[in-house]
Amino acid sequence: MTEPLLSVRGLTVEFPTRHGILTAVEDIDLDIMPGEVLGMVGESGAGKSMTGNAIIGLIEPPGRIARGEVLLKGQRIDNLPPDEMRAIRGRRIGMIFQDPLTSLNPLYRISDQLVETIRTHLPLSRDAALKRAIGLLDDVGIPDAARRIDDYPHQFSGGMRQRVVIALALCAEPDLVIADEPTTALDVSVQAQIIEVMKQLCAERGAAILLVTHDMGVIAETADRVAVMYAGRIAEIGPVRDVIKHAMHPYTAGLMGAIPRLGENLDRLSQIPGAMPRLSAIPQGCAFNPRCPRVMDRCRVDRPGLLEPVPGRRVACWLYPEEAQA
Amino acid sequence: MLAFIIRRLAQSVLVMLFVALIAFVIFRYVGDPIASMVGVETRLEDQEIMRDRLGLNDPAVIQFLRFVGNAMQGEFGISYRLQQPVTELILSRLPATIELAFASAMIALVFGVVLGVFTALKPKSLLSGAVMSASLIGVSLPTFLIGIGLIYIFSVELGWLPSFGRGEVVDLGWWRTGLLTETGLKSLILPAITLSLFQLTLIMRLVRAEMLEVLRTEYIRFARARGLTQRAINFGHALKNTLVPVITITGLQLGSVIAFAIVTETVFQWPGVGSLFITSVQVVDVPVMAAYLMFIALVFVLINLVVDILYFVVDPRLRVDGGSSGK
Ligand SMILES: Nc1ncnc2c1ncn2[C@@H]1O[C@H](COP(=O)(O)OP(=O)(O)O)[C@@H](O)[C@H]1O
Ligand code: SF4
Ligand SMILES: [Mg+2]
Numbered sequence: 001m002t003e004p005l006l007s008v009r010g011l012t013v014e015f016p017t018r019h020g021i022l023t024a025v026e027d028i029d030l031d032i033m034p035g036e037v038l039g040m041v042g043e044s045g046a047g048k049s050m051t052g053n054a055i056i057g058l059i060e061p062p063g064r065i066a067r068g069e070v071l072l073k074g075q076r077i078d079n080l081p082p083d084e085m086r087a088i089r090g091r092r093i094g095m096i097f098q099d100p101l102t103s104l105n106p107l108y109r110i111s112d113q114l115v116e117t118i119r120t121h122l123p124l125s126r127d128a129a130l131k132r133a134i135g136l137l138d139d140v141g142i143p144d145a146a147r148r149i150d151d152y153p154h155q156f157s158g159g160m161r162q163r164v165v166i167a168l169a170l171c172a173e174p175d176l177v178i179a180d181e182p183t184t185a186l187d188v189s190v191q192a193q194i195i196e197v198m199k200q201l202c203a204e205r206g207a208a209i210l211l212v213t214h215d216m217g218v219i220a221e222t223a224d225r226v227a228v229m230y231a232g233r234i235a236e237i238g239p240v241r242d243v244i245k246h247a248m249h250p251y252t253a254g255l256m257g258a259i260p261r262l263g264e265n266l267d268r269l270s271q272i273p274g275a276m277p278r279l280s281a282i283p284q285g286c287a288f289n290p291r292c293p294r295v296m297d298r299c300r301v302d303r304p305g306l307l308e309p310v311p312g313r314r315v316a317c318w319l320y321p322e323e324a325q326a
Numbered sequence: 327m328l329a330f331i332i333r334r335l336a337q338s339v340l341v342m343l344f345v346a347l348i349a350f351v352i353f354r355y356v357g358d359p360i361a362s363m364v365g366v367e368t369r370l371e372d373q374e375i376m377r378d379r380l381g382l383n384d385p386a387v388i389q390f391l392r393f394v395g396n397a398m399q400g401e402f403g404i405s406y407r408l409q410q411p412v413t414e415l416i417l418s419r420l421p422a423t424i425e426l427a428f429a430s431a432m433i434a435l436v437f438g439v440v441l442g443v444f445t446a447l448k449p450k451s452l453l454s455g456a457v458m459s460a461s462l463i464g465v466s467l468p469t470f471l472i473g474i475g476l477i478y479i480f481s482v483e484l485g486w487l488p489s490f491g492r493g494e495v496v497d498l499g500w501w502r503t504g505l506l507t508e509t510g511l512k513s514l515i516l517p518a519i520t521l522s523l524f525q526l527t528l529i530m531r532l533v534r535a536e537m538l539e540v541l542r543t544e545y546i547r548f549a550r551a552r553g554l555t556q557r558a559i560n561f562g563h564a565l566k567n568t569l570v571p572v573i574t575i576t577g578l579q580l581g582s583v584i585a586f587a588i589v590t591e592t593v594f595q596w597p598g599v600g601s602l603f604i605t606s607v608q609v610v611d612v613p614v615m616a617a618y619l620m621f622i623a624l625v626f627v628l629i630n631l632v633v634d635i636l637y638f639v640v641d642p643r644l645r646v647d648g649g650s651s652g653k
Contacts, residue, residue: 056551058547058550058551082556086550086553086554086555086556087553088553089550089551089552089553090551090552090553090554091553094551094552095548095551095552097544097547097548097551099544102543102544102545103544103545103548104545104548105545105549105563105566105567106545106567106641106642106643107566107567107570107640107641107642108563108566116554116558116562117552117553117554120552120553120554120555120558121553152642152643154642154643165548168548168552169551169552172553
């Protein structure tokens, strides 16, 4: 097997607050292979954005990476000096944020934002960078790119702006793109196109994607593997098809709406009762235990680690004993 | 763009007319113009004839229109006190005030922006804390106290700088400047600093607040995520967005600098329009007072207009027809 493009090992992000230290994400372990699309799902507040920000080194102080490592092609990047990390952002890891309406500087022409980013990372003349910028806008599907490039962000629609954002994230050909809910703020009618453009461009360039979304449909169509997050931890991670068909973690199963409850019609899909706990009130043992339909005594005492009971699939749940590991 | 400018011009004219009305009321009804012009020994019949000749018996509306007409030609009558055309008087005092106001505005703008940016970028540094505390003192101390304090330190105790007047001036024919002589420049320092301090702290706090706000925006985060340099982000992306609202306020402050110059000019006996106004008030020299009011209003209106147009130029979102194709 080839070396992973990105490896996250035991990543833990903490926020010191007046009421003690809050752990926003804990013990995140994941690998992304070159060119792979890893989906990431979970309720709001599960720590998806925090994981992405930690990888790219943009945790807002006073938040900090308390433990763990982030490795890019085997090289540790979580402890780099600020300027070296800056050189990696945009160049080797690109990022796409949720809201294209606020991601672009309103006072800068699209051309200036693109050229500035390209020239920050690549030794190109202004003209060459501009040419490349126009090519990129073409690639992301902006009609009449050569003419539109000198427009300001407000002259584009939301969908078109997100295309510009994708062009900006890809303009120095990064190996990995972190897309944090790239279509959540967009009109439903353009969401599929944006995902398609992003996926296609990354595929052409061999770039891997960490795709954060809460749309399981998008994950099913786009991702190779999926990581399910709950209360700051990974609940389950595995190939998309397997996870959708045979969810191992009760939370994943609930997300897929596939757990029949006693006394209920078997083909009626159920919601998971209750809500995800706040960071300050994560229960002892398994964070999911108050909501889990299959909770056991042990779940209320010990926290399950992320184990690999079946090759290629990892899950943090006491239902799958360690002995079952491959 | 053109429609916008025309609309703003129309508004400006309205404002000026309103101020003219106030100035007219002062001019016409504060005290008796005839009594101020002639001695007590003039016979009542002669006063009546003068009254008629000057049109003071005409309906108020006619008089007001005449006042506006004269004002538009820069005609504000004769100063009671100095027996000189008011316009001439104001114009001769204007260079002193403008040089003072301009120097103050430059000091306020440069130091205000630099300190504002610094305190926003390094909020935790000791120097930022010191600057912020000092700025609190700056806004709360009255101008004349600051002026007197500066005079005490730099003129009385240290003897470095003159405490009053404008120093030697050079007459350029249409403009008497103090900027070309050493004594002129030295004389400018203390009053300019005094006049600038209030605006300086205001601009600094504004820049700081705006900058902190901008640094929290998504487009700054996205700029970071693209790996732009700290320098490009802070002094390009963030500063440019910070300065858009700052331009408006700062521009408007220039108007108040000229208006506030009254106090500073009095403290430093600076021979500008402000001190002219103060002496006019003391002797109820009504034409000068009315003209000064119109002048200050004109300054504010003009500055407002320029600021609005500037704002328009800087912020592309306001330019509906700007750019190549708006869709
Ligand atoms: N500045 C902060 N201080 C304290 N907690 C924070 C801060 N920012 C985010 N969090 C917490 O971190 C957790 C993870 O947030 P996030 O990664 O944004 O979730 P998601 O993207 O999955 O919706 C949330 O519970 C959130 O409340
Ligand atoms: S560990 Fe226990 S509580 Fe947690 S998901 Fe598994 S069965 Fe449910
Ligand atoms: Mg999020």
